[in-house]
Amino acid sequence: MATNGHTDPVLSLRNIVKRFGGLTAVKDVDLDVSGGEVVGLVGDNGAGKSTLIKCISGVYHPEEGQIIFQGKAAHFPRPIDARDAGIETIYQDLALAGNLNVGANIFLGREVRKSSLGGLIKTLNNKYMTNEAKKVVESLDIHLPNYEQQINNLSGGQRQSVAIARAVYWDAKMMIMDEPTNNLGVPEQRKVLEIIRTLRERRVPVILISHTLPDVFEVADRIVIMHRGRKVADKRVAETNSQEVVQYMVGALDDFPETRSA
Template sequence: MEPMLSIKNMVKRFGGLVAVNDVSLDVYPGEVVALLGDNGAGKSTLIKCVSGVYHADEGEVYFEGQLVRFSRPIEARRHGIETIYQDLALANNLDVGSNIFLGREVKKRYLGGLIRTLDNDFMLQQSQMALDSLGIHFPDLTQPIESLSGGQRQAVAIARAVYWDAKLMIMDEPTNNLGVPEQRKVLDTIRTLRERGVPIILISHTLPDIFAVSDRLIVMHRGRKVTEKKISETNTQEIVQYMVGALDDTREQ
């Protein structure tokens, strides 16, 4: 089977700091790959180099077998890579519907296309359907995002990915700052996407969640990939050893 996503020898520097150091990884259709590591390990930087937020200094990204180089996040989204960022790339002043259609707004045409305005009714109706299909209920979709809770914002980001039929979903700490019922909902959504064959890169610190939903684990330490394991081949204690740098498959033992 061909990988859906292939990262080859990626390097990203910030001045003298090597945030991502020669990382390669593959993601296959229908699998959940967990990306783990201590704070500052380079996880967010790595995925931002895939999704077009940052440009890698070295290395290549192949998506569906094609060499890609996204200069902006919207280009990655148009290819089917939906990313839910740790710091949530939602527009705070816009409502739920407008966020789901952000960068892909639907317009109404008048006078044979001479006049075009945003089709807010259509976007709201479609957003309602996307949220309903995930079992998420909002009292009022016209509320601006800034008035929503963390969990509701995550839900909007996830609904956006589902609505646009993501081919690859990247989730950077999606259950952070969420209450327990909302965390469950996110985990259920991960399982639903996986059943639909959508591969997911999941960044999380919550090891029980990782072990509950992932197929494979990749651990980063100080910018480098230090191990890659199937869930069935490892356990929490061993993964923690890799996360703190006590174990490292790339080092001479």
């Protein structure tokens, strides 16, 4: 379970600035994420975490700074462009069609078809899609009772894992998870954390946004703390503790005071 900080980072952010009118939501943020690394992104409400990841996933466009993804400067005009590049953002319930089954969701927008009526027309290959879905879901050590059922009939954690399985299936180069354990029961929270570990084993880097510090400490390799739009700490998990993290979160500690320009 190497957390290899020496390889080239998969994602590098340099001096990212995002303003909304007169308000600077993200101020000069640098961040590197390497293969197989789980980075916990924490901070109070309004600290700029969500704005930052939306800059990465193409929802927002930073005014200043650079995003370097897989060694190349990246610009994502739309969320779909970030996805096409391999950056998957997993929002709770936002990305699944609850009225479709597991296979349909995993292949949503990229349905596999077969020739029908003697090649006249292409029809959905549901059997193939369900089989593939089953394979990828089970590879994450998740067990779903029924693959034909609508996603609506699954529990919150099961749906979360389908979303993750979809990202895995489509060979995500990097995953951003926004509060993946919110509203989940305890056993399901454990399961999601387990999946994150599985992803690390597969060397898929993960940015994990969470309010639940114990979760972050449990799975993350590094922890990045934001306060009022700035990165105030970037520490290896082994080198810190939750008490210290809270100090950073409330602004009592600051590792990068030089970015606090007027």
